[in-house]
Amino acid sequence: MTVAAPLDLLKQARARFTQREIAAHVGKDIKTVRRWEKGETPCPSMLEPALRDLLHSSGRTKAGAVTGGTQFRFIDLFAGIGGIRMGFEAQGGDCVFTSEWNDFSTKTYRENYPADGEHALIGDIVSFPAEEVPSHDVLLGGFPCQPFSIAGVSKKNALGRPHGFECTTQGTLFFDVARIIAAKRPAAFLLENVKNLLSHDKGRTFDVILQTLRDELGYEVHYRVVDGQHFTPQHRERIIIVGFRGKTSFSWDDLRLPESGPRLGSILHRTDGSEPVLPWDHDRFFDHAAKRVQPKYTLTPNLWTYLQNYAAKHRAAGNGFGFGMAYPDSVTRTLSARYHKDGSEILVYQGEQLRPRRLTPRECARLMGFPDTFRIPVSDTQAYRQFGNSVVMPVMREVARIMLPHVQNLLAAQTRHGSKQTLSLYS
Template sequence: MNEIDSAALLLARQAREQDWKQFEQDCLLLQRVLEIYDQKTVVQALRELGQYEWTREALNRWTNGKSPANPLTEAEVSLLRQMLPAPPAHHPDYAFRFIDLFAGIGGIRSGFEAAGGQCVFTSEWNKFSVRTYKANWYCCPDAHTFNQDIRDVTLSNDASVSEQQAYQHIDQQVPDHDVLLAGFPCQPFSLAGVSKKNALGRAHGFECEAQGTLFFDVARIITAKKPAIFVLENVKNLKSHDKGKTFRIIMDTLDELGYDVADANISGPKDPKIVDGQHFLPQHRERIVLVGFRRDLHLPSFSLDALSSLYPAHRTPLRALLEPSVDEKYILTPTLWKYLYQYAKKHQAKGNGFGYGLVDPQRENGVVRTLSARYYKDGSEILIDRGWDRALGERDFNNAENQQRRPRRLTPRECARLMGFEQPDGYRFRIPVSDTQAYRQFGNSVVVPAFAAIARLLLPWIKQAVAQRQARP
């Protein structure tokens, strides 16, 4: 073989290696997109480019590494990248690091990322919420860990693991961070007997009382990682849950771990720990927010009472969040509307408050009821009035003209706006799941502007904590 043939062979081999590397990168890109969108959506998007007759079978061959090593075209790569979220505008100039536990679809993360934070760890178990989360929040595999079952990190599902082994495992699995965020589920605590703990050689305190609940997993991570600040969110009824025992154990645990909780001793109707989303958007949605500071850092006192200074001067009215026209599938069927109507009348006659929430979108200062995770069932808590004449309904419910004005549900897009995930003329929140799953996700989430305001309020304290960390040798 002469020198010319050898050079040609080398070039050909290098070209094949380059094509193979590009093919592997393309496969990884496709896999990331398919973590979010179903195959039908991805195939349809690729076929619209008209460059290749994409099918589900072809997509499977690609993702399984069985397709010929022909890289995707530039147009296909560009399209797929557009289906993934872009990094935040301030990346990589982050002011602090945080983790997002029981993350849902990223409602709490949103505000802390906007305040300059870098999310380095996320945990969310619901596979549909994971898809929505990944569709909207930048997750760089090199700098961000995504976990689906927090118990795999805390090892709380393995009774043979000692507390110290669990803490060591957490320290290895969870990156260091300044702020811990967690919207943990509310569960009753089952008090374990101290004698049994003594027999097993285990500690008392939160390891005894909180075990078996998901708050226990949060407490273990706080113990192992010792973040400077935490923000815990839950429903308002957490304070009265299980006759107050749940809240008492939580507060005792946080104190035992060495944290001071803001406004800890304040209660009553003006408890600043209770944050109502209606100050930011036209929805009555109360949540309890526990903000804790590591006691040994001696940070200045903090109160959520100052959050009122960040309320918007003019709250966006409901009508500004609604779409000009919606698909007929969101209008209640005659059967469902008749059921809700008669159900409400029956309870009104008994003096009960049960019934639907019919909302006039033209009211300037109207506040709707709390959007719940069951909204997909009938939409009864928030129904948009389309001109239904109640007086006529009382006389003749089946009047054809009145039936044409049956109320409707909010669309998932309108739910995204009512929760603050998007503005009507701004960023379009990606909803890669069915309407049923979307309603559940928004109903389980938080009012985004409220937690964005909490993040802004906290930022000076976060910066002081970061400065202390950076000053340590």
Template sequence: MNEFSRLRQEAGYSIAQAVEKLGYCERTIYRWETGESAPRKAALETLRAIAKSKPPAQGSFRFIDLFAGIGGMRKGFESIGGKCVFTSERDRFCVETYLANHECDHEVAGDITTVPVGDIPEHDVLLAGFPCQPFSIAGVSKKNSLGRLHGFRCDAQGTLFFDVARIIEYHRPKAFLLENVKNLVSHDKGRTFEVIRRALSKELGYHIQTRIIDAKSFVPQHRERIFIVGFQENNGFSMDDIVLPDTAQGPKMSSILHPEDGSEDAELRYTAGPKAKVLDKYTLSDHLWGYLQGYAEKHRAAGNGFGFGLVGPDDTARTLSARYYKDGSEILVSQGPRKNPRRLTPRECARLMGFDGRDGKPVKIPVSDTQAYKQFGNAVVVPVVEAVARHMQPFITGAAGADRTAEPPKAKAAAEEEKVVA
């Protein structure tokens, strides 16, 4: 995301509002938004002043956090002024980390499948990073002949998406954001996503937008996830309008690795000594390193792509997974030719997932390394959620208003140019 786009969103302006407030034509604003041309310094200074004078008002809208994990989705929406009024997470270790990092004036509910929808507070936005499960889809005609309900109540019964859908159906939030793995679209030969799409748009009546976003725009990790946004109203919101930083120019591993040169304080669980060197326990044993090399060679000889991922300061990592605690094979940090590579420390995993944010405040990690690896491997990348949240913000709070139409910015810009030419 370029500076103009970031400042525009922080100021709470839609494209149309930026045109009105800054006094430039829409085509010019759109070029600044997409990075096609450099914005005027005066425009940046104006937006910067407005953004600075309008800090997020905590509680400007209410949201609920389902399948909350350690709170990555929550961090993204608190950053734009939302207030979390309900949380559900059944893993007790995740709850421990969640409560260590978030102030809750409500209890964290456990298994969402046991929570009556009437016990969930009213909310404006629903957030859910629900697990991907296959659905059993039978023909509607057969269900009708048996006198059974069809639609998501039957198709999705017994899956965790069913609980997301029943909450949306009951509370009718203004908007929702769902996150899942990229393969959700092809999961179970496309049946899973078809049930989700049909339930949200056809049965529940929401206008939905999807986009697969690679987190390496923000962090040194190739991590593709699908984001599904839904609004009650057809308000012109488009996921395609989110301007993301160029993935080719994204940060490298040096931005998250322990420098080991004394420039950061030692964190005794992970580093020690005057130079804050990473503890030896993270270096692979000769046995494990030998096994991983042999495993990789066997698959390489067979023409397969399986093997470990070795990274240095100038590299981008593979996707961090919840199984990282087992052998760390997907992301191993090179320590030179004379020393075996090492795993990332949990602190480095926190940085890799964007939890140690721009405010410099490190996330608290109260659990064991094993649990921490699982938690970060299952988490969302926080700055990605922040980018989506900022894009949704004017449509959630009503700032987008009637000045934003469903017509794409490019089409509107072209129409405006035709008027000028005429």
């Protein structure tokens, strides 16, 4: 039997099933299915019976709900490189729509989540009609923080005139989250942002967000600041806002946050010969023959002198500014999008005889909780920006875990009640 036969069956199956469903049915990882589709590895002939069996099954219920491995459908807004998506896929979610405006981030996203014809990856969400967004159970979005105009709302309040989120939030990217929630009414949402969102514009920005989600859109809303250092060796506090279209017993106390997280040494390239050889990295970041990080990541003499003098100047002035030296037993400072400039917030100590070095982009991926299977197809500069703007993926995976039972309960209740606004009837 030739390889072409199972490959043809795979193509037929992809017309009806997601990659995740196929992977679950044949007992393989979803990335393996992606490699078959891209022709990177041959689709084994021994899978022909399993693929034929899948094609003969009904696959989807009349309501459109996916059977098998998929438990809910979600959309990924302000997607970046897909960190939030990866966390929710790990809990059985199926991404049906993506929006990301940055071309470099889109390149990385497509490399790791190949376009498969099942859902669109669009650019700027601002001009995209909400009605054309596919129906979904969960909306995800790491939206940028922007100030809102409060003056117009206050004036309308004084005049006794009604106002809504469209008036309050128009012109901000949060408005696009709100209009999609209003149009599609998902069972739940997760929004992620920097911790400072709580105090942004003296707290007014966050007040408008809560008012919009709770009062205007009618969702039960919970929020909490979570530090990524429970899962990766990085102090990274982010606010996570979750909401449900209905009453739930959701509690942040259900989060499983390890008291003692990993240390920096766990994500650094290993120089003892055990560093894995990744075919998509080759020797880009690590010289496997020499068993060392590529020398280009060590600071130049001029940059190291500059950073030391800069730190000394601020110490003399009584300020705390300066570089952050990191050791194998360290929990690092927060990785920022500006890391490519000088790496000053996280400098890896290399002994007294060597200048410190930056983290490599692969180490940055690990610091954010991305697996080594995650591919980095862009330049180092763009990679540093992308990981600095991303999320600690294991945090998203854990939040998805505690959200899932409540999403399922809402969907089940909605189906029982037979509402005209059934949450799981997909378009």
